[in-house]
Amino acid sequence: MAGRLKHQCAGEGKRLLYTTIKARLYPTPEQAELFEKTFGCCRYLWNQMLSDEQRFYSETGTHFIPTPAKYKAGAPFLKEVDNQALIQEHNKLSQAFRVFFKDPEHFGYPRFKRKKNARDSFTASNHVFDSGPTIYLTDDGIRMTKAGIVKAVFPRRPRNGWKLRRITVSRTPTGKYFCSILFQYPAKTPEMVRPTPERTIGLKYSMAHFYVADNGAIPDPPHWLRASLEKLGKLQQKIARMVPGSRNYEEAVQKYRLLHEHIANQREDFIHKESRRIANAWDAVCVRDDSLLEINQAIKLANGLEPGFGMFRICLAYKLERQGKSLLVVDRYTPTSSQCSSCGYQMPEGVSYRQKSWTCPACGAVHQREVNAAQNIKEAGLQQVLRRPKSA
Ligand SMILES: [Zn+2]
Numbered sequence: 001m002a003g004r005l006k007h008q009c010a011g012e013g014k015r016l017l018y019t020t021i022k023a024r025l026y027p028t029p030e031q032a033e034l035f036e037k038t039f040g041c042c043r044y045l046w047n048q049m050l051s052d053e054q055r056f057y058s059e060t061g062t063h064f065i066p067t068p069a070k071y072k073a074g075a076p077f078l079k080e081v082d083n084q085a086l087i088q089e090h091n092k093l094s095q096a097f098r099v100f101f102k103d104p105e106h107f108g109y110p111r112f113k114r115k116k117n118a119r120d121s122f123t124a125s126n127h128v129f130d131s132g133p134t135i136y137l138t139d140d141g142i143r144m145t146k147a148g149i150v151k152a153v154f155p156r157r158p159r160n161g162w163k164l165r166r167i168t169v170s171r172t173p174t175g176k177y178f179c180s181i182l183f184q185y186p187a188k189t190p191e192m193v194r195p196t197p198e199r200t201i202g203l204k205y206s207m208a209h210f211y212v213a214d215n216g217a218i219p220d221p222p223h224w225l226r227a228s229l230e231k232l233g234k235l236q237q238k239i240a241r242m243v244p245g246s247r248n249y250e251e252a253v254q255k256y257r258l259l260h261e262h263i264a265n266q267r268e269d270f271i272h273k274e275s276r277r278i279a280n281a282w283d284a285v286c287v288r289d290d291s292l293l294e295i296n297q298a299i300k301l302a303n304g305l306e307p308g309f310g311m312f313r314i315c316l317a318y319k320l321e322r323q324g325k326s327l328l329v330v331d332r333y334t335p336t337s338s339q340c341s342s343c344g345y346q347m348p349e350g351v352s353y354r355q356k357s358w359t360c361p362a363c364g365a366v367h368q369r370e371v372n373a374a375q376n377i378k379e380a381g382l383q384q385v386l387r388r389p390k391s392a
Contacts, residue, residue, distance in 0.1 A: 020183070040115075124145060125166050202287075225266060
């Protein structure tokens with residue numbers, strides 16, 4: 001997961017890191033129209049390239065994706081939008097095939113994009129010419145190739161020495177425009193921190209509390225989430241009773257989308273803050289490599305709550321890594337719940353997730369089920385590093 005961060009050589013003791021700033025865009029009607037056109041062209045091109053790739057493969061048995069230039073004669077409207085966005089679409093499709101061939105189980109075969117459910121976006125790279133860069137920030141906007149300066153609100157500004165590499169413009173289902181701006185910057189290679197038991201925390205994923213730590217700590221209960229989800233559920237029921245296509249229906253659906261967006265933002269905010277807090281407070285964090293897809297599906301069925309623990313783990317990994325600290329991932333089949341953390345006795349029948357606490361028949365220790373599991377996760381994680389020689 002942290003492997004997604006590319007590390008290039010940036011001189012002695014330095015490396016290049018990436019970070020993004022997500023800005024809200026306020027395009028003029030003309031600029032918004034251009035964005036919509038660009039989304040449409042990217043979707044069109046993606047589908048054309050994909051169908052040609054398939055035809056080529058069925059005819060020759062080899063893979064080949066034609067470049068965007070090939071399509072411009074037959075579809076002159078492609079010339080009206082930023083060529084960079086079209087080139088990026090080619091890169092994205094090539095990348096989608098690359099990861100599919102490498103790991104077909106995790107990455108599905110690239111799919112056609114439909115207007116109805118496509119997440120509309122386009123990406124463009126920055127090019128720096130003698131005359132200046134093609135994409136740059138102004139005080140209250142972003143200069144793009146075809147759109148010119150688009151009004152924007154930035155949550156923070158880039159620091160000195162950050163290089164703007166790429167932007168991705170997107171529209172949410174609620175009709176808001178955003179721009180993710182990717183920056184590259186040089187950073188010192190951090191000193192590796194060697195974990196000690198005192199400075200290491202074990203986290204057990206928990207349905208009720210998000211996580212439970214080996215010291216019994218739980219994060220601030222996300223009660224805001226529960227309140228919002230209740231509202232969402234009520235709105236869902238209301239919509240189900242309405243006549244599709246009526247004005248009331250459309251209004252309720254828009255309200256639903258806005259609330260949904262609001263919940264997603266709340267969750268993201270919580271995940272970022274909580275992972276930063278833990279990464280700063282501890283030298284190493286141990287988690288179990290649970291199949292989050294399965295867990296998420298089970299939870300969605302149970303109460304419609306999508307917890308975002310997968311994203312939490314990714315955030316933790318890179319926030320720790322930047323400080324030379326480790327996320328120690330324990331094998332998902334490690335029997336963390338059914339083992340006594342005091343004496344190591346293994347409960348032959350396991351421990352049901354319905355049991356809040358249990359008593360070890362071998363040593364008599366009374367365990368909170370989730371805290372005990374977190375302690376075992378911490379122990380198993382630490383074993384990984386303590387076994388390793390010091391130079392590693
Ligand atoms: Zn025991």
